[in-house]
Amino acid sequence: MSFRYVCRCCGMKIGEIDQSMATEVSLGLDSLTPEERQHIISREHGGDTVVRVLCDYCKEALDQNPELSLIGTPIQ
Numbered sequence: 001m002s003f004r005y006v007c008r009c010c011g012m013k014i015g016e017i018d019q020s021m022a023t024e025v026s027l028g029l030d031s032l033t034p035e036e037r038q039h040i041i042s043r044e045h046g047g048d049t050v051v052r053v054l055c056d057y058c059k060e061a062l063d064q065n066p067e068l069s070l071i072g073t074p075i076q
């Protein structure tokens, strides 16, 4: 089981952390509001936790074109 970071825009896998090496607290996920958690964190059937963030590429694109964030729907 692991925490898997994927880009919420393009779906690219950004990184993976073994769950035995990290906790929600150490990753700062416990400070999210329930609403943010719903949007950002999801659990997969295998027990993995998927965390939706922005990859560097999309982050840069969003910085330059803030209106793109309206299109940033989760991919699933």
Ligand SMILES: [Zn+2]
Binding pocket: 007, 008, 009, 010, 011, 012, 054, 055, 056, 057, 058, 059
């Ligand atoms: Zn991306």
